[in-house]
Amino acid sequence: MKTLKNHLILFDEECPMCRMYTSAFVSTGLLDEDGRAAYQELPTQACPMVDRQRAANEIALVNQETGEVTYGIESLFKIFALMMPFFAPLFRFKPFVWLMSKVYAFIAYNRRVIVPPAKGENYLFQPTFKLHYRIAYLIFTWLVTAYILSAYTGLMQGLLPASHAYREYFVCGGQILFQGLVIAIVNKDKIWGYLGNMMTISFAGALLLLPAMLLSAWFSLSPYFYLAWFMAVAGLMLLEHIRRSKLLQIGWALTITWVLYRIVVLLIII
Incomplete structure (x- = not known):
């Protein structure tokens, strides 16, 4: 495999995903051994042509011979083309x-x-917050999560009342509105950060239901198996909600209301 020589990719030190995939570029030989660096730790004089704020938003790739800088998807495509x-x-x-x-x-x-x-x-340059992308993320995760849940509830037939076509969409959407109201009261400065994290948890939980749904296509299993799987996933989601709430420093109120909402909805459904 060819190596993109004399290029330096600038990643976000605070982003685990960025650290992972840029490290993979180096380990697979797509970039030189010293072909990656955190933009937060790079002296200004090392790459004077780099727009530091733009590099915080979109990953930068610097041609160290010419000084040319590309950002975002163009940086990745330059590596993928190799x-x-x-x-x-x-x-x-x-x-x-x-x-x-x-x-x-x-x-x-x-x-x-x-x-x-x-x-x-902890660093000076942070990704710019863009509301329309956050709203798009909330809508995307809401629709996908509700779609998967709508399909999954059918596997627990006899344990839960039959779901109408839009029930899970109302449940998931309702939680966004309810938790949004709570975080607006508790800490309105973190409303979009919290809602984004909450919907990541919901989305990840929905994805964890897919293996059980795949099993249902091959095996005839008891509804209790699917209920147990669902409860295990819900437990993992609760632990992740607690962890992220600690990172956001928002206390326990949002975790308590997150659980209470689900309990109340379950009681209404039953």
């Missing part, structure tokens, strides 16, 4: 680049709620 040269024309096709730049931005501007930094935000 790994998959047959796709290089696609990576230069402007409509495709534009579309993927939106997908990249959707992830990049929500990365702190997808995988939050373990030690908080």
